[in-house]
Amino acid sequence: MDKFLELSEKVSNFVRERDWGKFHNPKDVAISISIEAAELLENFQWRNDKEVDKMLEREDYLNRITEEMADVMIYLIVLSNKLGVNLIDIALKKIKKNEEKYPVSKFKGNAFP
Secondary structure (H helix, E strand, C coil): CCHHHHHHHHHHHHHHHCCCHHHCCHHHHHHHHHHHHHHHHHCCCCCCHHHHHHHCCCHHHHHHHHHHHHHHHHHHHHHHHHHCCCHHHHHHHHHHHHHHHCCHHHHCCCCCC
């Protein structure tokens, strides 16, 4: 089984077993994604790049970050399941759109052309 499909099914089962689906309307799940993303950002707030690099060498710090990353991903899966869209497909479609919008010839090494 594809690992992403396996994860998506585990998330669906987790939600179903707890009868949480009734709380997972698109608005509230989108809010939860934003909250979890903010919790991820808190790990970097008020630190410069050197401080972050040094902290990333610590297992406890890296674990906090990866747990918040997982929370964001889980809520994205919940939302994609709720909306009936394939998260991988829409991400690939968006990458293709970005490739057209930001061609290498104009944007390689540049944030702005």
